[in-house]
Amino acid sequence: MSTDRETTLAVRSWLEEGVTRLPDRVLDSVLDQVPATPQRRSWWPARRFNDMNTYAKLIAAAAAVLVVAFVGYQLLPRNGGIGGQPTVAPSPTVLAKGNFTTIGATVGLDATRAGDKVTGTMTVTRNEGDFTVDLQCSRATSAGSLWIAGDVTTSTDSTNAPMNTRAGIIFQRGSAVKAIFIFQFNDPRAATCQAFLDNMIAQVGEPDFASLAPIVGTVQLAP
Amino acid sequence: MDTDLVTRAQRGDEEAFASLAVAMGDRLHALSHRILRDIDLAEDATQQALLAIWRDLPQLRDPARFDAWSYRLLLRACYAEGRRKRQWAPNLRILPADEPSGPDATGSVHDRDQLERGFRRLSIDHRAVVVLHHYLDLPLEQVAEILGVPLGTVRSRLLHAMRGLRAALDADARPAQQEAVR
Numbered sequence: 001m002s003t004d005r006e007t008t009l010a011v012r013s014w015l016e017e018g019v020t021r022l023p024d025r026v027l028d029s030v031l032d033q034v035p036a037t038p039q040r041r042s043w044w045p046a047r048r049f050n051d052m053n054t055y056a057k058l059i060a061a062a063a064a065v066l067v068v069a070f071v072g073y074q075l076l077p078r079n080g081g082i083g084g085q086p087t088v089a090p091s092p093t094v095l096a097k098g099n100f101t102t103i104g105a106t107v108g109l110d111a112t113r114a115g116d117k118v119t120g121t122m123t124v125t126r127n128e129g130d131f132t133v134d135l136q137c138s139r140a141t142s143a144g145s146l147w148i149a150g151d152v153t154t155s156t157d158s159t160n161a162p163m164n165t166r167a168g169i170i171f172q173r174g175s176a177v178k179a180i181f182i183f184q185f186n187d188p189r190a191a192t193c194q195a196f197l198d199n200m201i202a203q204v205g206e207p208d209f210a211s212l213a214p215i216v217g218t219v220q221l222a223p
Numbered sequence: 224m225d226t227d228l229v230t231r232a233q234r235g236d237e238e239a240f241a242s243l244a245v246a247m248g249d250r251l252h253a254l255s256h257r258i259l260r261d262i263d264l265a266e267d268a269t270q271q272a273l274l275a276i277w278r279d280l281p282q283l284r285d286p287a288r289f290d291a292w293s294y295r296l297l298l299r300a301c302y303a304e305g306r307r308k309r310q311w312a313p314n315l316r317i318l319p320a321d322e323p324s325g326p327d328a329t330g331s332v333h334d335r336d337q338l339e340r341g342f343r344r345l346s347i348d349h350r351a352v353v354v355l356h357h358y359l360d361l362p363l364e365q366v367a368e369i370l371g372v373p374l375g376t377v378r379s380r381l382l383h384a385m386r387g388l389r390a391a392l393d394a395d396a397r398p399a400q401q402e403a404v405r
Contacts, residue, residue, distance in 0.1 A: 002389050002392045002393055004389070006392075007385055007388060007389040007392060008385070010334050010388075011338060011353065011357055011385070011388055012358075014334070014335055014338045015353075015357055015358040016358075017335070018253070018256055019252060019253060019256040019262065020249060021249050021252070022249050022251070022266075022269055023266065026252070026266050026269060026270050027244060027245065027248050029270060030244060030270055030273040030274055031237075031244060033274060034237050034240060034241075034274075034277050035237060037274055037277060038278070039235055039279075039280060039281050040279055040282060103371070104368070104371055160284075216371075216372065216373075
């Protein structure tokens with residue numbers, strides 16, 4: 001029977017064998033295609049972040065609980081006293097809710113929708129900095145993606161999500177849900193959250209989710 | 224990698240990207256071939272990865288992390304190629320197991336043959352961990368970062384993969400040992 005060390009040595013030796021040079025025709029083909037291949041605008045960063053530590057998870061979870069409590073309190077019916085008529089408002093439903101990691105960032109998300117009104121919070125934690133988004137708007141596209149965005153209300157990530165800019169997240173439904181962040185880069189702040197999403201969708205369309213990794217964790221998305 | 228080249232390519236400098244592609248093409252291709260075990264699939268994956276690198280370069284925030292980022296794009300291309308061609312990808316043996324040769328050489332040939340078989344039975348996820356760690360000599364922490372999975376997952380995949388490869392080697396050794404006892 002082989003030992004672990006023998007197996008490792010055999011595998012390493014075996015891996016040393018094989019192709020080491022890219023054929024010129026492949027390289028030529030790539031370089032021929034480059035002029036006709038537009039570079040993607042950096043609306044969303046494809047950077048890698050380290051996993052959130054336990055404390056950060058606890059804080060994110062606590063923040064999510066507070067958000068739920070706050071949103072729940074705000075949605076409590078307020079009667080106008082004896083004989084007052086109860087306000088009829090659309091029932092809030094879950095728009096997106098979950099805790100997961102994507103592109104190396106750890107996300108705590110709790111967004112609800114009541115009619116056209118979106119409320120909730122997204123907390124994003126990573127090595128380079130954290131930020132919180134007060135979620136205010138959403139769009140679902142015919143291609144199946146769900147866009148949720150809002151104002152950055154707290155941030156230690158001045159590069160990607162400075163305070164008072166807009167940010168959000170896109171989900172692509174499927175057997176493996178995929179997600180990516182969107183940020184207000186180099187553009188003037190849109191007048192409204194919905195205008196921000198509309199501009200993003202108009203300018204960049206559906207992102208190429210084939211190049212994204214699925215989220216790790218769970219998220220409940222509105223149908 | 225030269226971060227100046229990366230930065231220039233990020234800004235759309237095609238010549239800078241050509242220099243990058245020449246510098247990293249061989250390494251990426253060596254990786255894709257070792258993961259996919261098929262020269263045609265590896266060429267397609269490398270080509271797709273290089274184009275993806277050009278296309279997505281403006282999204283790379285830290286040019287110093289270009290290498291790890293480019294490996295990740297290559298692995299995605301390997302996943303895509305592996306899925307696309309899985310149905311007809313040949314499961315060929317490199318060399319016949321009964322090829323006559325000296326005892327040492329036979330053992331080596333058999334080992335390679337069995338490793339090839341064992342490796343082909345692994346998923347792309349598991350192959351990637353083995354190749355990144357044992358071929359590129361990357362620490363598991365960096366492998367986890369490239370793959371975008373927790374360190375524990377990488378350890379688990381590596382353990383599972385190496386166990387499979389060890390079983391493949393032992394499966395080959397077993398008949399010979401029985402023969403010797405007789």
